[in-house]
Amino acid sequence: MKQRSLxxxxxxxxxxxxxxxxxxxxxxxxxxxNIYKETPKKIIFRLYNSFxxxxxxxxxxxxxxxxxxxxxVDSEKIKNIxxxxxxxxxxYTYEYLQNMDRHPNAVDFVLEGRINMTISxxxxxxxxxxxTKIDSFTTKISGEYNTIILFYKDKPGMISRVxxxxxxxxxxxxxxDCDRNARGQTASMCICVDGQIPPKVISEIxxxxxxxxxxxxxxxxx
Amino acid sequence: xxxxxxxxxxxxxxxxxxNKKIYEVMQEKEAFDFDIDVESVRNRAAKNIEAMKSAIKSxxxxxxxxxxxxxxxxxxxxxxxxxxxxxxxxxxxxKIITYALATMExxxxxxxxxxxxxxxxxxxxxxxxxxLSEEKGLNKEEEINALITAGTVGYVISAKVAMAGAVAGxxxxxxxxxxxxxxxxxxxxxxNERQKINAAVLALKNILGLTxxxxxxxxxxxxxxxxxxxxxxxxxxxxxSLAGIESKIPPDEVVDAMVQTGxxxxxxxxxxxxxxxxxxxxxxxxxxxxxx
Numbered sequence: 001m002k003q004r005s006l007x008x009x010x011x012x013x014x015x016x017x018x019x020x021x022x023x024x025x026x027x028x029x030x031x032x033x034n035i036y037k038e039t040p041k042k043i044i045f046r047l048y049n050s051f052x053x054x055x056x057x058x059x060x061x062x063x064x065x066x067x068x069x070x071x072x073v074d075s076e077k078i079k080n081i082x083x084x085x086x087x088x089x090x091x092y093t094y095e096y097l098q099n100m101d102r103h104p105n106a107v108d109f110v111l112e113g114r115i116n117m118t119i120s121x122x123x124x125x126x127x128x129x130x131x132t133k134i135d136s137f138t139t140k141i142s143g144e145y146n147t148i149i150l151f152y153k154d155k156p157g158m159i160s161r162v163x164x165x166x167x168x169x170x171x172x173x174x175x176x177d178c179d180r181n182a183r184g185q186t187a188s189m190c191i192c193v194d195g196q197i198p199p200k201v202i203s204e205i206x207x208x209x210x211x212x213x214x215x216x217x218x219x220x221x222x
Numbered sequence: 223x224x225x226x227x228x229x230x231x232x233x234x235x236x237x238x239x240x241n242k243k244i245y246e247v248m249q250e251k252e253a254f255d256f257d258i259d260v261e262s263v264r265n266r267a268a269k270n271i272e273a274m275k276s277a278i279k280s281x282x283x284x285x286x287x288x289x290x291x292x293x294x295x296x297x298x299x300x301x302x303x304x305x306x307x308x309x310x311x312x313x314x315x316x317k318i319i320t321y322a323l324a325t326m327e328x329x330x331x332x333x334x335x336x337x338x339x340x341x342x343x344x345x346x347x348x349x350x351x352x353x354l355s356e357e358k359g360l361n362k363e364e365e366i367n368a369l370i371t372a373g374t375v376g377y378v379i380s381a382k383v384a385m386a387g388a389v390a391g392x393x394x395x396x397x398x399x400x401x402x403x404x405x406x407x408x409x410x411x412x413x414n415e416r417q418k419i420n421a422a423v424l425a426l427k428n429i430l431g432l433t434x435x436x437x438x439x440x441x442x443x444x445x446x447x448x449x450x451x452x453x454x455x456x457x458x459x460x461x462x463s464l465a466g467i468e469s470k471i472p473p474d475e476v477v478d479a480m481v482q483t484g485x486x487x488x489x490x491x492x493x494x495x496x497x498x499x500x501x502x503x504x505x506x507x508x509x510x511x512x513x514x
Contacts, residue, residue, distance in 0.1 A: 010270055010376070014337055017341055053439055058439070078332065194257060
């Protein structure tokens with residue numbers, strides 16, 4: 001197990017009743033929001049396994065929705081989020097599924113709007129979470145670090161071009177994970193950094209030829 | 223402090239070689255890892271203590287039930303008793319069990335609590351620290367020292383096992399919370415670093431095999447009352463340790479035993495509500511909504 005912070009053990013300050021099923025759900029929603037960065041027109045929440053079986057009693061359904069619309073884990077709104085006036089016109093549904101290949105507390109956010117995206121993640125315990133997939137690409141986003149995620153055409157030199165831009169700003173890379181569909185096809189890069197990510201870094205990376213999609217994902221505050 | 227603190231032996235060696243207390247070592251490590259100053263670490267801990275206190279306060283006055291309607295009015299009952307008669311073990315005992323119950327009832331109402339280490343075990347650490355603080359007259363800094371000591375115990379254990387009932391049963395939730403609280407109590411009562419860890423480990427040893435079998439999958443039965451029991455359990459660990467009574471099995475080996483026990487535990491007893499209390503006749507009736 002990877003230890004991260006003392007405050008993984010004594011935190012978050014949160015709305016009950018479950019760190020994995022309530023706070024974890026909110027945090028997954030917040031990360032999905034940070035990745036999608038738009039207001040979806042239609043949302044399907046697919047809950048798997050324990051999330052599906054015991055989620056309702058734990059407010060997992062409420063937490064996922066609240067997070068996706070930017071409410072924090074300690075928000076008093078979560079309890080009555082289904083009656084929240086600002087969400088009245090949002091089209092969202094829940095699907096409850098069983099799939100033993102997935103984590104016990106897994107969810108897919110199927111988001112439709114100007115762009116369509118499916119974001120998958122797990123609640124791994126004590127409120128800690130991971131986004132494991134964006135569409136078909138493997139990612140490792142925990143919300144513990146500020147993270148840059150990009151999709152691009154798989155070809156030599158891409159890692160070096162991206163890391164040069166980051167290095168120029170004197171930013172330390174904490175971790176770097178890459179994945180690809182197949183040689184020469186679309187690849188993904190997930191970079192966790194210490195400190196802040198200036199907007200300049202993102203706009204520079206966007207300018208690299210054959211980069212399709214870049215996001216700066218802010219770490220979760222609590 | 224660019225090294226890991228992933229075993230109790232390592233932690234104690236660092237404390238001894240640097241002549242520092244557990245909370246001092248941990249707050250310095252946290253500050254280093256996140257490139258912040260020690261003061262920010264302590265401020266964050268202080269914020270957590272404030273949130274713990276306000277959960278206790280609101281939990282003690284509310285009678286609101288959970289959405290399931292199963293739980294939520296027990297803390298009021300408990301206080302009613304103590305208005306009439308004193309507990310056999312005195313004021314401090316009353317406070318500990320009242321605060322644990324108050325916090326857990328706030329949790330099931332979907333109100334604000336501090337996960338410590340999890341929400342299902344959120345009553346134990348606050349009950350012990352706040353009750354002892356009030357009875358011993360601690361100042362804010364001493365409360366922070368106690369909370370960081372508690373957190374360090376959970377942090378070290380988390381190197382070997384995730385704090386989740388789905389992974390290692392309730393051992394990893396209320397069990398760890400009780401161990402954390404035992405160390406905090408030993409910190410408050412003036413134990414040395416070895417005694418603090420020993421207190422934690424004595425508590426941990428005594429919960430090995432604790433399953434997670436919540437009725438209807440809710441953080442209510444048996445979680446609420448279990449928090450109450452395990453907050454007192456923590457004090458027993460501290461009392462024994464401060465007398466110099468040591469675990470014959472070293473701390474890290476106890477953690478290994480807990481991890482192995484968690485692996486051997488049937489998935490039916492790990493937060494799936496497919497075994498134990500969850501599948502008793504009345505457990506199932508409650509779960510289906512037939513009875514409340």
